[in-house]
Amino acid sequence: MSSQTNQKVDIHDEVNYDPTVWVPKAHSHGTSDIWKKFWILSFLTVADVVAYFIWPPSISRNIFFILMGIIKAWFIVGTFMHMKHEHKKLGYMIILPMAFVIFFLYWMMYEGNFWGTF
Amino acid sequence: MSTQTISKASTWGGGNSPFNVSYGKLMMWVFLLSDAFTFSSLLIGYGALRYSYPSTELAQIESLELGFAQNVQEQFAAPGVDAHHGEHFIPALRDLGIFNEFQWPSPDLVFNHFPFAHGLHLPLIFVSLMTLILILSSVTMVLGVEAGQRGDQKAVSKWMLLTIIGGFMFLGCQAWEWTNFINAGARMWANPYGPPAFAALFFGVTGFHGFHVFSGVVLNIIVYINNLKGTYANRGHYEMVEKVGLYWHFVDLVWVFVFTFFYLI
Structure with a gap:
């Protein structure tokens, strides 16, 4: 197995943490x-x-608030949740699905205008 | 060190971390994404139902000539009635046709109370304060995480305690907001300010968020006690603080959108 040749790359449960082997660990950014x-x-x-x-x-005000x-x-996800220091692929995994959800949110607000008018 | 070059085949071949984070943190992110879907569905339902009703007309609100910090209880009290007892504002606005079953109420006419400022018209001030409390508790949390990354046990205790206090302050504010809304006659099925859906969605979404805040406070207390006992110092790292921190920031993040949708839009 190719993964066994990378001996330093080893994932450990936080309870069984052994400081001599590498675990992905965040460090302070001040x-x-x-x-x-x-x-x-x-x-x-x-503001x-x-x-x-x-x-x-108006609709433009609502778009402004969103x-x-x-x-x-x-800012909350990037700095407070440390996302801007994480692996880029992790960011895409979280942010891309939410982009579709935000589109859906706006879509349904628009759609609601036509409910109850028939 | 972690800066080994790994071929693409072995990146996803097992035995390493493709996202370069620990298992626990990755699973917290996956949980938060699924929780974000839950809250999104609630807010999508809110957006659709809110715009299925016409908004209160601006001309109607302006005809009230309501000033900031004006005493609305006195202004809208019936002659000869003690202005400090009973709700005069809602019946008066119902009589004027501003609060009715067919128009979505303007949030600054509904949420215009502030503690110890009885009867004054202070729109959106209290909820802005709640938002700032939650943002501040998010800051103390991330300072606790930063202290944990340096292995500073005392600083982690200090910041976790401040985060717990911030969480209780937010919960207290929300309890006060709910009490006012319920005392005004709002229920899951009834709403003196307008369509019953307004109250149902308010209780549903802020209740769901409030229970998340409560769960977060419980988790923070557990981490605080563990840290006092030295569990993380013995373990050699403070990753549990980071994972609970992710959850706490998520609660703050959801509030940003609850604030946007319920109070601004």
């Missing part, structure tokens, strides 16, 4: 980025509320 993202997220939340009061209800939600999700 705290400055975390606080920066906190201020961005707070600012975006306040949402301000937009709610100065922008009359886009703001996606931007906030990007």
Whole structure:
């Protein structure tokens, strides 16, 4: 087996962790980025509320709110959930299905306009 | 070190981690993806039902001439009635035709309460505070994860404790919000502000999210106690903090979308 030739590549359960063999382990990236993202997220939340009061209800406003939600999700998943430091394929595995779901979300909001009008 | 070159055939041939994460973390990601589908289905149902009703007309709301932090209990009280007892706001707006069965209510007229500011019109302020509490508890969680990656047991304890407090604060806020909504007469099947579907979806989705927050707080407490006992220090790594952290951030992430859909759209 080819995998047995890679002796250092070995997956261990966290309970049976042996520090002499390699396990995929995250390391610290410092705290400055975390606080920066906190201020961005707070600012975006306040911007949402301000937009709610100065922008009359419309489809474009709804698209704006959903886009703001996606931007906030990007920072939460990327920095707080460590996704931007993970393997790229893991990111695609999580984000691509959700892209279809967000499309479906917008689709059903549009579709709801035509319910009860017949 | 981990920087070995592995041929493409052996990447998926077993015996290694194609995504370069541990089994536990990968499975947490898979669980969170499936949980995201569950919440998406609830929000998709909300979006479709919400737009099956026409919105409250802007002209109707503007005709109220409601000012920020204005005392709505006094303004809408019947003459000779003590403004501090009973709900005058909802019956008055029902009489004006702004709250009715056929139009989706404007969220800033429904969620305009704030603790210790009885009767004042403070739209969306309380829910913004709840959002900031949850974002802040997400920050303390990720600082706990960062401390765990450095192997700093005391710092992990400190940040986990702050995260637990943040979780309880959020749950308390949600209990207060529910109490107000229920006292106003909202039930799963009835809603004085408008269509019953509004209340049913509110209780369903925020209840589902609130129970996730509660579960997260329980998990955080377990991790906090384990860390005090030195379980992770003995194990040599703090990966359990990272995995519970992923769940806690997910709860924050869901709230971002619940906030967007229930209070803004």
